[in-house]
Amino acid sequence: MPTKYELGHLKALEAESIHIMREVAATMERPALLFSGGKDSIIMVHLARKAFWPARLPFPLVHIDTGQNFSEVIAFRDWMAEDIGARLIVGSVQDDIDAGRVFEDPKSNAGRNRLQTTTLLRTIEEHKFTAMFGGARRDEEKARAKERVFSFRDEFGQWDPKNQRPELWSLYNGRHRPGEHIRAFPISNWTELDVWQYIADENIELPSIYYAHRRPVVHRDGMIMAVNEFVTPRDNEEIVEELVRYRTVGDATCTAAVSSAAANAHDVVTEVAATRITERGATRADDKTSEAAMEDRKREGYF
Amino acid sequence: MSEILRFATAGSVDDGKSTLIGRLLYDSKSIFEDQLEAVERTSRDRGEAVTNLALLTDGLRAEREQGITIDVAYRYFATPKRKFIIADTPGHIQYTRNMVTGASTADLALILVDARHGLVEQSRRHSFLASLLGVPHLVLCVNKMDLVDYDETVFERIKAEFRDFAARLKIHDLSFVPISALHGDNIVHRSQNMPWYAGSSLLHLLEEVHIASDRNLVDVRFPVQYVIRPQDDSWHDYRGYAGQVASGVMKPGDDVMVLPSGFTSTIAAIETMDGQVDEAFPPMSVTVRLSDNIDVSRGDMLCRPNNQPDAVQDVEAVICWMHEQPMDPNGFYRIKHTTRDARAKVSEVLYRLDVNTLHRDTDAATLSLNDVGRIRLRTTVPLFIDRYERNRTTGSFVLIHEGTNATVAAGMIQ
Numbered sequence: 001m002p003t004k005y006e007l008g009h010l011k012a013l014e015a016e017s018i019h020i021m022r023e024v025a026a027t028m029e030r031p032a033l034l035f036s037g038g039k040d041s042i043i044m045v046h047l048a049r050k051a052f053w054p055a056r057l058p059f060p061l062v063h064i065d066t067g068q069n070f071s072e073v074i075a076f077r078d079w080m081a082e083d084i085g086a087r088l089i090v091g092s093v094q095d096d097i098d099a100g101r102v103f104e105d106p107k108s109n110a111g112r113n114r115l116q117t118t119t120l121l122r123t124i125e126e127h128k129f130t131a132m133f134g135g136a137r138r139d140e141e142k143a144r145a146k147e148r149v150f151s152f153r154d155e156f157g158q159w160d161p162k163n164q165r166p167e168l169w170s171l172y173n174g175r176h177r178p179g180e181h182i183r184a185f186p187i188s189n190w191t192e193l194d195v196w197q198y199i200a201d202e203n204i205e206l207p208s209i210y211y212a213h214r215r216p217v218v219h220r221d222g223m224i225m226a227v228n229e230f231v232t233p234r235d236n237e238e239i240v241e242e243l244v245r246y247r248t249v250g251d252a253t254c255t256a257a258v259s260s261a262a263a264n265a266h267d268v269v270t271e272v273a274a275t276r277i278t279e280r281g282a283t284r285a286d287d288k289t290s291e292a293a294m295e296d297r298k299r300e301g302y303f
Numbered sequence: 304m305s306e307i308l309r310f311a312t313a314g315s316v317d318d319g320k321s322t323l324i325g326r327l328l329y330d331s332k333s334i335f336e337d338q339l340e341a342v343e344r345t346s347r348d349r350g351e352a353v354t355n356l357a358l359l360t361d362g363l364r365a366e367r368e369q370g371i372t373i374d375v376a377y378r379y380f381a382t383p384k385r386k387f388i389i390a391d392t393p394g395h396i397q398y399t400r401n402m403v404t405g406a407s408t409a410d411l412a413l414i415l416v417d418a419r420h421g422l423v424e425q426s427r428r429h430s431f432l433a434s435l436l437g438v439p440h441l442v443l444c445v446n447k448m449d450l451v452d453y454d455e456t457v458f459e460r461i462k463a464e465f466r467d468f469a470a471r472l473k474i475h476d477l478s479f480v481p482i483s484a485l486h487g488d489n490i491v492h493r494s495q496n497m498p499w500y501a502g503s504s505l506l507h508l509l510e511e512v513h514i515a516s517d518r519n520l521v522d523v524r525f526p527v528q529y530v531i532r533p534q535d536d537s538w539h540d541y542r543g544y545a546g547q548v549a550s551g552v553m554k555p556g557d558d559v560m561v562l563p564s565g566f567t568s569t570i571a572a573i574e575t576m577d578g579q580v581d582e583a584f585p586p587m588s589v590t591v592r593l594s595d596n597i598d599v600s601r602g603d604m605l606c607r608p609n610n611q612p613d614a615v616q617d618v619e620a621v622i623c624w625m626h627e628q629p630m631d632p633n634g635f636y637r638i639k640h641t642t643r644d645a646r647a648k649v650s651e652v653l654y655r656l657d658v659n660t661l662h663r664d665t666d667a668a669t670l671s672l673n674d675v676g677r678i679r680l681r682t683t684v685p686l687f688i689d690r691y692e693r694n695r696t697t698g699s700f701v702l703i704h705e706g707t708n709a710t711v712a713a714g715m716i717q
C-alpha cells in the first residue's frame with residue numbers, strides 16, 4: 001500500500017517533464033519540438049499534449065530529415081502531426097547536400113547523421129527559433145549524462161561542456177542574445193526502461209518497427225542491419241530473414257535492429273529490463289566511431 | 304509503485320566519489336556490458352592495472368584527460384525498492400557551482416572522506432553547502448578503508464571529528480559508513496573486512512532512508528506557470544492555470560487567494576489530460592480552474608487565504624556566488640524566483656562566511672567565486688516567499704547577469 005500523497009516514479013518524471021515544457025513555452029519566444037517519429041520524440045509529443053491540454057501545442061514540430069529514414073517512421077510522423085493538429089516543419093539534409101553546403105563521406109559508417117547538424121542549425125536560423133525541445137536522455141550516452149536541462153548554444157550552435165550554466169532546483173535560465181538559442185531536454189531523467197513502461201502504461205502508439213517483425217537482414221560488424229534501399233549486402237554477406245525489432249530508429253543506413261520476439265510494449269518492458277547492452281551500443285554504428293564521438297558532435301551543435 | 308530517491312556525491316577531489324558511483328552501479332548490476340567493455344578498454348589503453356570505474360561517470364574528454372570530474376554526471380539505477388537518480392559531482396573547488404547544481408535537488412548527499420587524510424577544507428565546504436541547500440539526509444562515507452587496514456579507530460576518529468563539525472550545521476539526519484569504493488566493501492554487501500561495523504551497507508541505507516515526510520504538505524503554494532486558453536470554439540470560455548504544486552495539498556472546493564491581487568476564489572476543478580483529480584500535491588503538474596473570472600497570470604501564486612507566503616520586495620538571503628566576476632555590490636541582476644522574473648538590486652552585503660570555521664566576516668564588501676554570504680536585495684516587484692528551510696521551492700532563487708546572461712548566484716531565503 002503506497003503511503004498517501006506519494007507519486008509513483010513515472011508520474012513524478014511526467015510531472016517534471018511537463019513543468020519543463022511549460023517553462024519553455026512561457027519564457028522562450030519561439031520554441032519548436034524536434035520530432036523524428038522515434039519513441040523518445042513521440043513521448044515528448046505525448047507529454048506536450050498533456051502540458052497544454054485542452055489547448056493545442058503552442059509550438060511546431062521540426063523534423064531534420066536525412067532522406068534515409070524507415071518508411072514506417074515517416075508515415076507515422078505525418079500521421080501523428082495531422083492527428084494532433086500540429087504544424088510540421090521538415091528540414092531536409094538532401095537540400096544541404098544539393099546546395100553543396102555539406103558533403104557525404106561515402107566511407108563513413110555513420111550515414112548522414114553528422115550532416116544533420118548543418119541542416120538543424122540552418123532550420124533554426126531560418127525560422128528564428130529560440131528554443132528547441134530535444135528528446136535526448138542522460139542515460140543514453142556519457143556526454144549526454146553531463147548536459148543541463150536548459151542547454152545553452154552560442155551563435156554557432158556550439159555546446160561548451162566545460163562552461164555550462166549552473167542549474168539549480170527547477171529554475172531554468174533560458175536567457176540568450178539574438179542568434180543564440182537553448183536546447184531544452186524535458187526527458188533528461190528518463191531511462192529506456194522508464195520510456196517503455198510509460199508507453200505500456202499510457203498505451204502510446206508507436207511505428208510498427210519498434211515491435212517484432214520478420215524482415216531480410218544482414219549481419220555486419222556484430223550488428224543486424226535491415227536490407228533496404230539504403231543498405232545493400234556486401235560480397236561476403238548473406239541475406240537472412242529474422243524476427244527483429246528496433247530499439248532506436250535513426251538513419252536507416254546506420255541503425256541496427258535487435259533480435260526480438262517482443263510483440264507489444266509489455267513484452268518490450270520485460271526484454272529491456274533484462275537486457276545487458278545499452279540501446280545505442282546495440283544499434284548505433286555512428287557512436288562507435290570514437291570514444292568521444294557524441295561529445296564532439298554535440299559541441300558542433302548536434303542534437 | 305516505487306518512489307524516486309535523488310542523491311548527490313560530495314567531498315574533496317580524489318576522495319573517490321566517481322569510483323563509488325561506478326562501484327555502486329557495477330555491484331548492483333546496473334552497468335551494461337558495452338559500457339563496461341568501453342571503460343575496460345580505456346583503462347587498459349591508459350595502462351591502468353585495474354578497471355577504472357570512475358570512467359563510468361567521467362564522460363567528458365577533458366575529465367578523462369585530467370582524471371577528475373568537472374561537471375555533474377547524472378546516472379540512474381533501480382532496485383526493486385526504489386529508483387535512484389544520482390548526481391556525481393566534482394570535488395575540485397574550481398567547480399563548486401557544479402556541485403551545488405547537483406546537490407540542489409538531492410534528498411540525500413554522500414559526503415566522501417579519504418580515510419588517510421580525514422576532513423579537509425573541501426569536505427567541510429561541501430558538507431556546509433549540503434546543509435545550506437537543505438539536503439535532508441547526509442551520509443558520511445569514510446572511503447579508502449583498504450589503505451588504512453580497515454582500522455576501526457580511523458573510522459571512529461573521523462566520525463567524531465565530523466560530528467563535532469556537523470553540530471554547528473543544520474543537519475537533520477546523519478549516518479556514517481566505512482567503505483572501500485575501489486574494492487566494494489560495504490557498498491552493496493556488508494564487508495567481511497570490517498566485522499566491527501554493525502551498520503548496514505550503503506545500498507541498503509539508500510533503499511531504506513525515509514524521505515516521504517521531507518515534503519511540505521501543509522502550506523499550499525501553487526506558482527502559476529502558464530495560462531491555458533484554447534483558441535478553439537469547443538473550449539471557448541476555458542481558462543486554466545497550469546503549474547506544478549510546490550507544497551501543500553489542493554482540493555476542488557478549497558478557498559484560495561491569488562497573489563499579488565489578493566482576490567479570493569474557490570477551486571472549481573483540478574484537471575489533467577487524463578481527467579480531473581481529487582487532490583493535487585507536490586510534485587504534481589496540474590491545471591487549476593477557479594470559480595470566479597479573475598485576473599491571474601504567470602508569476603502569480605495561489606495559496607490559502609489563511610496561510611500566505613510573505614510578499615516582499617526586500618529579500619534577505621544566503622547566497623552562493625558562482626561566477627568568476629565578483630558580485631557588484633551596487634549592481635542590478637535578473638532574479639528568477641518560482642515563476643517570477645524581476646530585477647533585483649544588491650542593497651547590502653551583511654557578511655561573508657568562512658566555510659571552514661563558519662566565521663562571519665562582516666567587513667566583506669563583496670562576494671567572489673565560491674564565496675557564501677548573506678546579502679539583502681531589493682526587487683522591482685514583490686516576491687512571494689517562504690524561508691528556504693520550510694520550502695525549497697518558494698525559498699530559493701537564482702541571480703542572472705543582465706549583460707552576459709550567466710547564472711551567477713544561488714540564493715536561499717532566510
Ligand SMILES: Nc1nc2c(ncn2[C@@H]2O[C@H](COP(=O)(O)OP(=O)(O)OP(=O)(O)O)[C@@H](O)[C@H]2O)c(=O)[nH]1
Nearest residue numbers: 316317318319320321322371372394447483484485
Ligand atoms: N585504494 C583505494 N583507492 C581508491 C578508493 N576509491 C577511489 N580510489 C582511487 O582514488 C582516485 C580518485 O578517485 P575518483 O573516484 O576519481 O575521485 P573523485 O572523488 O570522483 O574525484 P573528483 O570527482 O575529481 O573530485 C582513483 O585513483 C581511485 O582509483 C578506495 O576505496 N581505495
Ligand SMILES: [Mg+2]
Nearest residue numbers: 320321371372
Ligand atoms: Mg569524480
